[in-house]
Amino acid sequence: MKFRFALLIAIALLLALARLSVGPHADAHGVIHFGFALPTVTTIPFRLSAVLGAAVIGLLLALAGLALQALLRNPLASPFTLGVSSGASFGVACVLALAATTGLSTHAFGGEFTGALFGAAFSLMLVWILAKRASGRDAVALALAGVVLGGVMSSGAMLLEQIVPRGLRGDLLAWMAGRIPELPDPSALVALWILGLLALIVLWKAAHLLDLLMLDDDEATAAGVRLAATRGGLFIIGGLLAAAAVSFAGPIGFVGLVAPHTARLFIGHRHRLLVPSTALCGVIVVLSADLLRQGLDVGTGRLPVGVITALAGGPFFLWLLSRSRRGGSEWNL
Amino acid sequence: MFGCEGSHDASASTDAHVEIRIASLSPAMTSTLIDLGFESELVGRSPWCADLSKSLPVVGDFRDFDPERLLLARPTHMVLQPPLSGINPALVTFAEKQGIELIAMPLDRMQDVRAFVARAALLATDPSRAHARLTALDAMSEVDSSAPRVIVLVNADPMLVAGSANYLADLLPLVALRNAVEREGWVECSHESLGLLEPDLLLGIAEREDNVALLQRTLAAIPCKAAREGRILVVIASELLRPSTRALDAMQALKPAIEAALASGKDAAP
Secondary structure, eight states: OHHHHHHHHHHHHHHHHHHHHEEEEEOTTSOEEEEEOOOOTTTHHHHHHHHHHHHHHHHHHHHHHHHHHHHHTOTTOOTTTTSHHHHHHHHHHHHHHHHHHHOOOGGGGTHHHHHHHHHHHHHHHHHHHHHHHHHSSOHHHHHHHHHHHHHHHHHHHHHHHHHSOHHHHHHHHHHHTOOOOSSOOHHHHHHHHHHHHHHHHHHHHTHHHHHHHTSOHHHHHHTTOOHHHHHHHHHHHHHHHHHHHHHHHOOOOSHHHHHHHHHHHHHOSOHHHHHHHHHHHHHHHHHHHHHHHHHOOOSSSOOOHHHHHHHHHHHHHHHHHHHHHTTOOGGGO | OOOOOOOOOTTOOTTTTSOOOEEEOOHHHHHHHHHTTOGGGEEEBOTTOTTSOTTSOBOBOSSOBOHHHHHHHOOSEEEEOOOTTOOOHHHHHHHHHHTOEEEEOOOSSHHHHHHHHHHHHTTOSSTHHHHHHHHHHHTOOOOOTTSOEEEEEEETTTTEEEOBSSHHHHHGGGGTOEESOOSBSEEEOOHHHHHHTOOSEEEEEESSGGGHHHHHHHHHTSOSHHHHTTOEEEEEOGGGGSOSTHHHHHHHHTHHHHHHHHHHOSOOOO
16 A cells, blocks of 8 residues: 555656646747756746646645545535535626626736635535534535535526626636636645645544544444534535635536545545545646646647546546446445 | 827837737737738737637637746737736736736727727837728728618627627728617627617628528528518628728728618628
C-alpha cells in the first residue's frame, strides 16, 4: 500500500513538473506551437499559478466527494449532490441580474466568485434545514433535499438567465463550463490551500470515525460513534470544500466522484490512507485535465477544464462500474 | 489605459512611429481592422475571428485569455468589446504589467464603430483608408419616416430581430428602409407579435447557406401582408452580422435586391 501511495505522490509531482515544463513557444517564423518549453522568468508565474490553482481545486473537490460519500453512505454522492453547484449557479445568475438591473459591472458586486459563494452557502443551509425538518438529517433526507433543492436552484438560475440582457447570458454558460481562472488572486489561492490542507488534516485525524461510519447506524453507534455530530461535521466540511471550489473555478464535474473511487481502487477502503490518496487523485485528475487543455488546440482557444474532466470522467466512471459488475464491492462501484 | 472615442483629425497619427502589433479579442473589431488595412499588424485573435488566418494564435475571448500565448504574440495593443459584465480584472492587470494598451470600446451602434475607426486611425501609418471610412460613416443619412418598414431577422430559433438603437437599424437608411421594431437592442419575438407590426418587407440575414431555408420558412410564417404577398428577402451576408465598417458595403450591396423585393413582391435571389 505504501508503494502505491508513493506512486500517487510521484505521479502528482510528475504532472506538476510537466505542467511547468510545457507550453506554447514560437518558431523562427513567429508561428506558435505547443510543446516542451522550459519556463522563463516571465512565464513561470503563469505556470506556477496554473499548477497551484489546478491542484487545489482537485484537492478540494476530491476531499468534498470523499466526505459526502461517507456522510450519505452513497458511492454516487459527489460534491454537487447537496445542491452546491446549482446554488452557486443561482448565485452567479443573481449577480448577473443585479448587474443588468443597476447597469454596473458584475465586479461591482464582487464578481461571480461572491455570487457563487453566497449561492452555494445558501443552498447548503437550506438543505440542512430541510433535511432536519424531514427526518433529523439522516443520509437519505440529506440526499433528497439536496437533489430537490438543486433542481429548484437550477430552474431559478435558468429563469434569471432568461431575464438578463442577451449580452450577459453567455457569462452564466461560460461559468458553468468550469474554468480555473488565469492569474487568480494570490490571497484567494492561499486561502483555498489553507482550507484544503486543514480539511485534509481533519479528515485524516477522523479516519477511524469514517471507517466506522461505513457500518450501519446501530453498529456505528455501538462502536461509539456520535452519529449526529459526525454527520454534522462531514456536512460542514464537504459543503464548505465544494462551495469554495465551485466559487473559485465553477462546477468542475466528476472530480469529486472519480477521485475517491480511484483511490479506493489503489489503496483500499481504510481511510487512514484513503484520505490523502483521494486528495492526490483529485490533484492528478485536475492537473491532467489542465495539461491536456494547455496542449489541445482545437482552433477555438483552450477548452474549459470542466469540459475535459466531464469528457474523460464519464467513460472512466463507466469503466469503474463495469469492473464492479465483475465482482467488486459496492464501494468499488 | 482604456481607449476612448478619438476625434476625426486627419493629421493625427500619434502611435504610428512605433511598431504596431494588435491582438483582437473581438471578431467585429478584427473585421474593421482588416478593412482599414491592419491585417499584417494583427498578431493574435479570438476563436471567432473567422476573417483571420487560422495560423494566428487564439489569445483569448470576451471572457478568458491565454497569458502565455499573449506574451509570445507580443502585442502592443489589444482590442476588445467590453462584455456587459465588465472586463476581466486579471486581463486589465496583465495588460498593465506587460505594457499592452487595452482598447476597450462597445460596438452597439454605428456611431460606436465610427469611434473605433477614429481610434484605429491613430495607429495607422497611412490613415487615409480610415479617414475615407469616417467620411462614409459621417455621410450616413437619418431615418426617413416615410421609408418602407422592415423587420430584420438574424436567427430563427429563437426568433431574434434587430430592434432600434442597434447597428443594423442604423444601416437601414442606406437602403431607404426603416426599422419596424421599436424596442431597443436585439429583441426575441414570436410570429404573432411580429405580424402585428405589419412591415412592408421581411429581411432575413443568414451567416451560411444552410440557414437560408430556415429563415425563409420562419419569415413566411409571420402572419402579415408582406409575408402573404411574398415580400421576403433572405441573404447570406456574414459581414452584416458584425458591427464593422464592412457592414456598410454589405448593406449597400443589398439595395438592388431590396428594391426588387419591395417592387415585385416576389422572393429575390441573394
